[in-house]
Amino acid sequence: MTYKVRVKNVSKVFNTTKNNKKLWNMILPLKNKKTEYYQALKDVSFDVQAGDSVGIVGLNGSGKSTLSNLLGGVSSPSAGTIEVNGNASLIAISAGLNMELTGSENIHMKCLMHGLSEKEIAERYDAIVEFSELEDFMNQPIKSYSSGMQSRLGFSIAVHTDPDVLVIDEALSVGDDTFTNKCIKRIEAFREAGKTIFFVSHSIEQIQKMCNKALWLHYGEVRDFGNCIPVVGMYARFVRGYNMKPKHIQKRYKKEMLSRQRVEAFDYIHDDQTFGAWNGVLLGGVSIVLGIALYMQIIGHF
Numbered sequence: 001m002t003y004k005v006r007v008k009n010v011s012k013v014f015n016t017t018k019n020n021k022k023l024w025n026m027i028l029p030l031k032n033k034k035t036e037y038y039q040a041l042k043d044v045s046f047d048v049q050a051g052d053s054v055g056i057v058g059l060n061g062s063g064k065s066t067l068s069n070l071l072g073g074v075s076s077p078s079a080g081t082i083e084v085n086g087n088a089s090l091i092a093i094s095a096g097l098n099m100e101l102t103g104s105e106n107i108h109m110k111c112l113m114h115g116l117s118e119k120e121i122a123e124r125y126d127a128i129v130e131f132s133e134l135e136d137f138m139n140q141p142i143k144s145y146s147s148g149m150q151s152r153l154g155f156s157i158a159v160h161t162d163p164d165v166l167v168i169d170e171a172l173s174v175g176d177d178t179f180t181n182k183c184i185k186r187i188e189a190f191r192e193a194g195k196t197i198f199f200v201s202h203s204i205e206q207i208q209k210m211c212n213k214a215l216w217l218h219y220g221e222v223r224d225f226g227n228c229i230p231v232v233g234m235y236a237r238f239v240r241g242y243n244m245k246p247k248h249i250q251k252r253y254k255k256e257m258l259s260r261q262r263v264e265a266f267d268y269i270h271d272d273q274t275f276g277a278w279n280g281v282l283l284g285g286v287s288i289v290l291g292i293a294l295y296m297q298i299i300g301h302f
């Protein structure tokens with residue numbers, strides 16, 4: 001069967017080394033023996049078909065937002081591949097919005113980023129504003145918006161740019177019920193049109209209502225993936241059992257799981273951090289050459 005989104009052996013690693021930004025570490029990155037990494041996602045694989053609506057569940061810190069950022073193209077995996085047939089749009093609270101720009105400018109900017117022409121933006125502008133219910137706030141910088149207002153604007157822009165894959169990360173958790181219901185209706189219409197949706201939420205009820213598939217992430221790994229009702233049912237049973245455990249047991253479990261996600265290998269990474277390291281080497285080299293040139297100039301003067 002053809003897939004709409006294929007996530008294959010994806011890992012995401014963050015450099016969590018303390019004092020990593022010291023100039024010395026940037027110039028001589030390979031000297032930094034104590035580099036520490038945190039593996040937020042570990043070897044995640046699954047395929048999703050067009051028309052699927054996938055709920056992503058998991059405890060706090062299990063990697064849901066990290067995955068939604070990868071799916072929405074906001075960041076790239078440290079290892080593995082994500083293939084999306086079509087264009088994807090991420091809606092998270094304030095994702096991709098510029099806090100200094102007004103609501104109106106943000107609409108323009110995000111629509112351009114999604115490949116819409118000036119004519120298409122002009123045609124859709126009123127509908128975006130009307131759906132967001134922010135008519136009176138369009139000329140204000142969005143840093144003055146509440147998180148619910150930012151989310152409404154982000155949601156409205158994203159659905160009107162008509163993406164093939166919509167990634168919704170907790171964006172519905174900050175709105176009031178009336179707006180959330182309006183969004184849910186819009187998402188359902190989206191699904192009926194054969195689009196693909198990823199939906200991150202802590203509300204099991206919302207996921208059961210809106211999704212046909214579910215992915216359960218557990219401390220960066222796929223614990224289960226498949227039809228929504230059984231996967232979410234298993235997850236709900238796990239959460240009930242977990243919540244019944246005494247606090248100190250929960251704390252110990254969490255600590256042990258987090259310690260398993262710390263990795264030390266340097267060569268594992270082939271993303272921005274390695275680029276950063278080589279940029280450091282380049283910067284160091286250029287500095288030395290400039291230093292020598294300056295020294296020669298000074299010597300030449302005397």
Ligand SMILES: Nc1ncnc2c1ncn2[C@@H]1O[C@H](COP(=O)(O)OP(=O)(O)OP(=O)(O)O)[C@@H](O)[C@H]1O
Pocket residue numbers: 014015016038040058059060061062063064065066067
């Ligand atoms: N930029 C970063 N640098 C270092 N660690 C990070 C970074 N981003 C995320 N993490 C870590 O990765 C892990 C997964 O985070 P993520 O936000 O994806 O989890 P989540 O499942 O969305 O959590 P929540 O339910 O609380 O929103 C967390 O332990 C987090 O601290």
